Amino acid sequence: xxxxxxxxxxxxxxxxxxxxxxxxxxxxxxxxxxxxxxxxxxxxxxxxxxxxxxxxxxxxxxxxxxxxxxxxxxxxxxxxxxxxxxxxxxxxxxxxxxxxxxxxxxxxxxxxxxxxxxxxxxxxxxxxxxxx
Amino acid sequence: xxxxxxxxxxxxxxxxxxxxxxxxxxxxxxxxxxxxxxxxxxxxxxxxxxxxxxxxxxxxxxxxxxxxxxxxxxxxxxxxxxxxxxxxxxxxxxxxxxxxxxxxxxxxxxxxxxxxxxxxxxxxxxxxxxxxxxxxxxxxxxxxxxxxxxxxxxxxxxxxxxxxxxxxxxxxxxxxxxxxxxxxxxxxxxxxxxxxxxxxxxxxxxxxxxxxxxxxxxxxxxxxxxxxxxxxxxxxxxxxxxxxxxxxxxxxxxxxxxxxxxxxxxxxxxxxxxxxxxx
Numbered sequence: 001x002x003x004x005x006x007x008x009x010x011x012x013x014x015x016x017x018x019x020x021x022x023x024x025x026x027x028x029x030x031x032x033x034x035x036x037x038x039x040x041x042x043x044x045x046x047x048x049x050x051x052x053x054x055x056x057x058x059x060x061x062x063x064x065x066x067x068x069x070x071x072x073x074x075x076x077x078x079x080x081x082x083x084x085x086x087x088x089x090x091x092x093x094x095x096x097x098x099x100x101x102x103x104x105x106x107x108x109x110x111x112x113x114x115x116x117x118x119x120x121x122x123x124x125x126x127x128x129x130x131x132x
Numbered sequence: 133x134x135x136x137x138x139x140x141x142x143x144x145x146x147x148x149x150x151x152x153x154x155x156x157x158x159x160x161x162x163x164x165x166x167x168x169x170x171x172x173x174x175x176x177x178x179x180x181x182x183x184x185x186x187x188x189x190x191x192x193x194x195x196x197x198x199x200x201x202x203x204x205x206x207x208x209x210x211x212x213x214x215x216x217x218x219x220x221x222x223x224x225x226x227x228x229x230x231x232x233x234x235x236x237x238x239x240x241x242x243x244x245x246x247x248x249x250x251x252x253x254x255x256x257x258x259x260x261x262x263x264x265x266x267x268x269x270x271x272x273x274x275x276x277x278x279x280x281x282x283x284x285x286x287x288x289x290x291x292x293x294x295x296x297x298x299x300x301x302x303x304x305x306x307x308x309x310x311x312x313x314x315x316x317x318x319x320x321x322x323x324x325x326x327x328x329x330x331x332x333x334x335x336x337x338x339x340x341x342x343x344x345x346x347x348x349x350x351x352x353x354x355x356x357x358x359x360x361x362x363x364x365x366x367x368x369x370x371x372x373x374x375x376x377x378x379x380x381x382x383x384x385x386x387x388x389x390x391x392x393x394x395x396x397x398x399x400x401x402x403x404x405x406x407x408x409x410x411x
Contacts, residue, residue: 077269078193108197109265111272 015047021120024051030061030098034068037096041088044081048124054116055085057107066100068093071107073116082106133328136260139204146327149320150260151205153251153330155212156222156384158198160248163227163391164240165191166398170230171237180234183280187241190273197266214400218390221399224312225385226305229392235288239301242281243309243344249274250340251313251330259328278343285347299351306348307375312384313337315374319381 020039027035038051038059050056050072058071070089074082090102114132117125125132139147168188175181203209226244231237249271256267288294314321314333324330380387391399401408 073269076190076193077197077273078189078191080189107265108269111269 014042017042017047017049017052018120018124020051021118030063030096031059031068033096034059034061034070034093034099037092038089041085041092044084044088046125046130047128048117048121050085050089052118052121052124054112054118054121061099063098066098067103068099068101069103069105071105073107073112075112077108133259136327136329138262142260142327146323146329147205149324150329151202151207152222152320152382153324153384154198154202154205155207157248157251158195158202158212159221159223160227160244161191161195161198162399163221163223163395164245164248165189165195166395167227167231167237167240171234176234180284184237187245187277187280190277191245194270194273197270201262201266214405216400218392218396221390221396222384223391224308225389226308227391227395228389229395231301233297233301235294235297235301236304238281238284238288238298239305241277242285242347243302243305245274245277245281246343247309247312247340249278250336250343254330254336254339258330282347285350289350295351302348302351308386310337310340311374311376311379313340314381315376315379320384 017040020036024032024036024039026032035051035056038056039049041050042048043050043053043055046053053075055073055075056070057073059068061068072086072089074085079085086104089104093099093102117132122132136142139151142150165188168184168191171184172181172188175184199209199212202212224244226240231240252263252267252270252274255263256271285298288298313336316322316333318333321330321333325332330336378386378388390396397403
């Protein structure tokens, strides 16, 4: 069941996320495509992608089996959006040709701090009046 | 010192013991989260209620991290989470039921939450490496809990009647907190200390006293109790005579009892678990 149209109608459209930055464009192979796709996965609470927020620590893809492996962290150990973020990642990555399965490992070291947000992520937040 | 990178690197008996300690920590985290949540509504101010909400979430998050580690220690996560009765929990008696007053909650915040943080602190410095990685975020978040406890202790000590109420509240749980680190020959901790996984009980207890002793001292609690004292250099140290009546080293608590009925139902999610498809 896809409730996205209902959410968009009720909550309004989210501001569009910027395209992946140059350094992501240069990543090779299926892992590179997976990285770029993660710039399209929005944090549920902030107008940023999870990649710009600094939640993605590692992405590898086995091109033979189609298994994508991600190391992911969260802003807090009790982040209420953990499940939503993982669901959104799976949904987006499985749209990529060649990716058949997703394995996500949650890591906590080094701990997430605001310094993990990308430079352009800070600028986006600044545009919404949020200093990071 | 030998470093252990996974549970399978540990001798079998010690793997079981470390898993048991982690289960006690996870149970305490989950129950403490419930105790904070009891005061989200009814705290002295809206801000204090919001702080309880945040600390409650943190404790549940910490519990989740530790429970998730236990599958590597031959525990069944589903059994741990949903199928235990009260006497199977390893939480301290101090979080069995709701803190009856705000000073009682601040006493838990100051003494018990700090005891758990100190235990994670020493595990993070010990020879079991996965805990180094898992503990850093947890300890980062716990700094604010200690700030909250000290700030509210100061506030209560300056208010009318607050000092006596806080001293009474701290006194009521003091012995449970100070003995939680175990006796000198504790059958759970001593073998783990031999492997460098944790320090000896007196060392961990001294670290806890160094944090909470100054506040307890201001309350007149530590000195009057005769259980702790400040040495010539002002360090808070444990005196040898602690009260061990009823203590169970295996349950890491008073032998009898467990979470009360309401707490148990909330911990296990009894009321609504049937609604979760994958539970």
